[in-house]
Amino acid sequence: MDGHAVEVEGLVRRFGDLVAVDGVSFTVARGEVFGFLGPNGAGKTTTINMLCTLLAPTAGSARVNGYDIREQRNEVRESIGLVFQDPSLDDRLTANENLDFHAVIYAVPAREREERKRRVLEMVELMDRADDMVITYSGGMKRRLEIARGLLHNPRVLFLDEPTIGLDPQTRKHIWEYIEEMKRREDTTIFLTTHYMEEAERCDRIAIIDHGRIIALDTPDNLKDMVGGDVIRLRTGDDARAEEELKSRFGVSILEERDCLCFEVERGEEFIPRLFRELEVPIMAVNLQRPTLDDVFLKLTGREIREEEADGLADLRSLARVRPPFAR
Amino acid sequence: MDEDRGALSGDVREGREDERPAGRSSRMDRAMRGVYIIWLREFKRFWRDRARRIGGFGQPIIYLALLGVGMQNAFRVFGGGEFSYVKFMFPGILGMTVLFTAVFSAISIIWDREFGFLKEVMVSPVPRSSVALGKILGGSTTALLQAVIFLVLAFTPWFFGFSLSTLWKILAVLPALLLLAFSLTSLGVAVAARMTSFEGFPIVMNFLLMPLFFLSGAFFPLQGLPGWMDFLTKINPLTYGVDALRGVMLRGVELSGAAGPSLAQYAVWFKDKDIFSLGMSRGYPDPSAISSMTQRASLPVQVHPLWLDLLVMAGFGALLFALALWQFNRTQS
Numbered sequence: 001m002d003g004h005a006v007e008v009e010g011l012v013r014r015f016g017d018l019v020a021v022d023g024v025s026f027t028v029a030r031g032e033v034f035g036f037l038g039p040n041g042a043g044k045t046t047t048i049n050m051l052c053t054l055l056a057p058t059a060g061s062a063r064v065n066g067y068d069i070r071e072q073r074n075e076v077r078e079s080i081g082l083v084f085q086d087p088s089l090d091d092r093l094t095a096n097e098n099l100d101f102h103a104v105i106y107a108v109p110a111r112e113r114e115e116r117k118r119r120v121l122e123m124v125e126l127m128d129r130a131d132d133m134v135i136t137y138s139g140g141m142k143r144r145l146e147i148a149r150g151l152l153h154n155p156r157v158l159f160l161d162e163p164t165i166g167l168d169p170q171t172r173k174h175i176w177e178y179i180e181e182m183k184r185r186e187d188t189t190i191f192l193t194t195h196y197m198e199e200a201e202r203c204d205r206i207a208i209i210d211h212g213r214i215i216a217l218d219t220p221d222n223l224k225d226m227v228g229g230d231v232i233r234l235r236t237g238d239d240a241r242a243e244e245e246l247k248s249r250f251g252v253s254i255l256e257e258r259d260c261l262c263f264e265v266e267r268g269e270e271f272i273p274r275l276f277r278e279l280e281v282p283i284m285a286v287n288l289q290r291p292t293l294d295d296v297f298l299k300l301t302g303r304e305i306r307e308e309e310a311d312g313l314a315d316l317r318s319l320a321r322v323r324p325p326f327a328r
Numbered sequence: 329m330d331e332d333r334g335a336l337s338g339d340v341r342e343g344r345e346d347e348r349p350a351g352r353s354s355r356m357d358r359a360m361r362g363v364y365i366i367w368l369r370e371f372k373r374f375w376r377d378r379a380r381r382i383g384g385f386g387q388p389i390i391y392l393a394l395l396g397v398g399m400q401n402a403f404r405v406f407g408g409g410e411f412s413y414v415k416f417m418f419p420g421i422l423g424m425t426v427l428f429t430a431v432f433s434a435i436s437i438i439w440d441r442e443f444g445f446l447k448e449v450m451v452s453p454v455p456r457s458s459v460a461l462g463k464i465l466g467g468s469t470t471a472l473l474q475a476v477i478f479l480v481l482a483f484t485p486w487f488f489g490f491s492l493s494t495l496w497k498i499l500a501v502l503p504a505l506l507l508l509a510f511s512l513t514s515l516g517v518a519v520a521a522r523m524t525s526f527e528g529f530p531i532v533m534n535f536l537l538m539p540l541f542f543l544s545g546a547f548f549p550l551q552g553l554p555g556w557m558d559f560l561t562k563i564n565p566l567t568y569g570v571d572a573l574r575g576v577m578l579r580g581v582e583l584s585g586a587a588g589p590s591l592a593q594y595a596v597w598f599k600d601k602d603i604f605s606l607g608m609s610r611g612y613p614d615p616s617a618i619s620s621m622t623q624r625a626s627l628p629v630q631v632h633p634l635w636l637d638l639l640v641m642a643g644f645g646a647l648l649f650a651l652a653l654w655q656f657n658r659t660q661s
Contacts, residue, residue: 052451074355077453088444092373104365105452107358149448 003066005030005157005189006051011060013046020046022212023060028157028191028205033183035203036193037293039303043212044193045085048161051191052082065156078106081155083146085162091135095126095145098134099152106153120148123178140171147175151182158182160192164199176202197293208297215300220293227291227299230268234261234275235285242281249278255298264291355455362454363462370436370466374473384429384474388421389481395547396421418487419573420546422475422501423508423566429474430509431537433467434516435529437659442526460517460656464649467513468506475505488577501576507641508569514648521655544570550631565644572637 006028013021021043028034036044049055051064053073061068067075089098099117102108108116121127124144134142143163150158163179164172176199182188192203200206200220207217216223236242239261246252252263265271268288276283289295297303374380392414400413440446449459479498481487488494516533523529543550543557544566553561561567632640 054447054451074453074455077451082451084444084447086444086447088446088448090369090373090440090445090448091443092376093369097369097372101365101369102448102452104361105449105454107361107453 004028004063005032006034006062006064006191008047008051008062009060011047011050011062012058013043013050013055014058019212021050021057024207024209024212024214025060026207026214026217028189030156030189031183031187032204033179033190033192033202035200035206036191036209037195037197037200037206037297038193038209039195042209044209045161046212047209048082048159048191048193051076052080052159053077079156081150081153081158083150083158083160083163085165087142087146089134089142089145089149091137091142092133094131094133095121095137096130098145099149102149102152108153116152116154120151123151123181124148125174140167143167143171144175144178147178151186151188154186155188157189157191160190162193162195164194164196172199200293206293208293208300210297210301216296223293223296224291227264227295229264229266229291230271231255231262231264231289231291231295232268232271232275233287233289234263234283235259236261236279237282237284242279245279245281250275260285264295358453359455359458362452362458363465366449366454366459366462367466367469370433370463371469373436374433374466374470380470381474381477384425385477387428388425388478391421391424392417392481399547415487415578416549416574417547418482419501419577420544420570422478422505422573422577423544423546423570424541425478426471426475426505426509426569427512427537427541427566430467430471430512431516431533432530433470433513434463434520435526436467437463437517437520438523438526438529441524456657456659457653460521460653464510464513464517464652467516468509471509471513472502472505475509476502482577497577497580500580501573504569504572504576504638504641507638507645508566508573511565511569511641511645511648514645514652517652518648518655521652521659540564540566543567545574545631546570565641565648568632568637568640568644571631572634572641575634575637 004027006026008027009025010023011021011025012019012023024043024047036047038044046055050057051062051069053069053076056070061070063069064076065079067079069076090101093101096117099120100113103113103117117130118127121130124147126141126145126148129137129141134145137145147160147163150160160179164175167175179190179192180202183190192199194200203220205217205219206223207214208223209215216226218226234242243254243261246254246261246263252265255262255264268290272286272288275286396414396417399417437446440449450456476498479501482494482498483490488497515536519532519536520529523532539560543561543564545561546566550558550561550567
């Protein structure tokens with residue numbers, strides 16, 4: 001295969017004073033499932049919009065399928081599929097008509113049209129509702145239809161902006177089955193953004209993005225290795241004393257976390273019995289966790305992704321935290 | 329609805345080599361395809377919306393029935409003779425129907441932006457000018473349909489009677505209607521392309537449309553107006569539209585025939601009540617009476633020669649279309 005599906009070099013986008021995307025560079029290989037992981041407002045959608053030629057970059061360059069996103073906008077547009085974060089169906093038309101519309105504007109040959117429509121509709125299990133007005137669909141069904149539509153013209157790269165946001169777990173699981181099916185059958189490159197960890201775990205590679213910059217880029221396994229060992233969360237009768245003891249006797253450093261002691265060790269399952277034997281403070285609860293991408297984000301930024309999405313209070317909380325930030 | 333779907337699925341021609349990737353069709357081909365499918369969508373949305381079809385028919389009837397009849401009596405009282413105001417007004421209301429339907433069809437752009445569908449179109453490989461043209465043709469079609477529904481009234485005895493000559497007039501008036509619809513939809517698209525609020529569009533449009541409408545000669549003859557007002561009527565595209573419609577409907581198709589009279593002649597006519605009478609004193613006319621009437625009425629019904637009306641409308645159409653394209657190219661999805 002020739003070159004990369006996506007090549008990005010120093011891409012910047014400003015909105016007035018706000019720097020939404022601050023010089024990101026990366027490449028996506030053909031046939032890869034590539035994830036952009038980061039909290040809301042990190043610059044994920046802005047990056048996608050630039051790659052899809054919906055938004056002009058302030059600086060930097062990018063190529064999608066070998067086409068320059070500034071100079072060859074039409075070629076870029078023909079070779080990609082895009083599923084937006086917000087709905088973009090015409091709900092006064094039927095699913096079939098929405099697909100027909102898409103097929104015509106993407107020049108899907110007429111003789112293949114019925115076959116492809118049938119295939120994508122079966123994939124998202126909407127065949128029996130194909131002739132119903134979209135306005136009668138549930139949120140999950142609309143989402144599935146959008147994904148079906150994004151696949152209709154066999155794009156070489158499919159951009160999915162938060163593909164499963166606001167969906168129930170069952171639908172989310174379905175959508176992931178489609179994504180994997182598509183990658184297998186069509187060799188489609190998939191570029192997606194998410195702030196769900198479970199979703200990011202299923203990608204071949206992930207770029208972690210925060211405040212418009214890529215702070216890490218690797219396979220999920222390698223990223224987790226960065227964190228080091230397993231994470232143990234501990235609640236004790238006297239956290240302050242326990243922290244002292246953990247530092248001096250066990251030689252571990254405490255990660256910042258709100259309501260428990262949290263630290264990482266090489267082999268958690270062997271560390272816990274030792275903890276019970278030797279720690280003098282009474283233990284109330286202990287939890288062992290293999291590292292997750294959440295921990296990676298925590299380690300890299302000192303914050304958790306989930307806090308950010310919760311509400312604006314998250315910022316206040318992170319300011320109000322007493323413990324010193326993660327020390328190495 | 330079934331045949332609609334057939335049309336949507338069936339009708340687009342494709343290149344012969346089907347192993348050719350979707351993207352490589354020619355630029356022109358792609359542009360035409362875009363225009364076609366966007367036009368078709370506009371049309372279907374209109375056709376399925378019964379409220380729009382019925383509402384669009386109701387408004388002109390209210391104008392004709394209430395304003396037309398009322399004014400006709402007023403003219404009689406103030407010494408206008410037996411002048412058939414309702415008939416004078418008919419082409420004006422026809423123009424009004426096109427004006428409102430055409431301009432307000434452009435609200436679909438704001439609608440599409442609000443509900444996200446505009447993104448689907450904007451990110452597609454279809455050039456923006458095709459999108460704009462598709463929208464404009466779609467709006468023009470709905471306006472034309474609305475006008476045709478209204479034109480059915482022309483067959484009634486109050487207007488032109490049920491005859492072949494009425495049918496001929498209706499057919500003859502269609503090109504002028506299309507030209508008018510195209511210009512006015514372009515105007516609507518030019519405004520809607522940069523607007524984001526549903527609430528704002530009708531307000532801005534009414535502000536623009538009311539003067540266009542009142543200064544077009546739809547309701548009253550444009551003779552003997554003060555200088556500033558006369559000037560405004562002359563730069564109003566709708567003036568030429570209404571003039572052409574009225575000429576064709578009351579006088580017949582005469583491309584370069586007797587043009588509008590000079591200002592001196594106006595003064596003469598206004599004293600000559602006979603011109604205004606249009607023969608209506610004889611009651612509701614039979615077709616032969618109509619033709620003799622329209623002959624006698626040939627001077628006041630049309631101010632400019634038809635070719636000039638059409639030329640000016642085409643000019644306005646081109647100008648407004650260019651404006652719409654320019655604005656649409658700058659739109660944000």
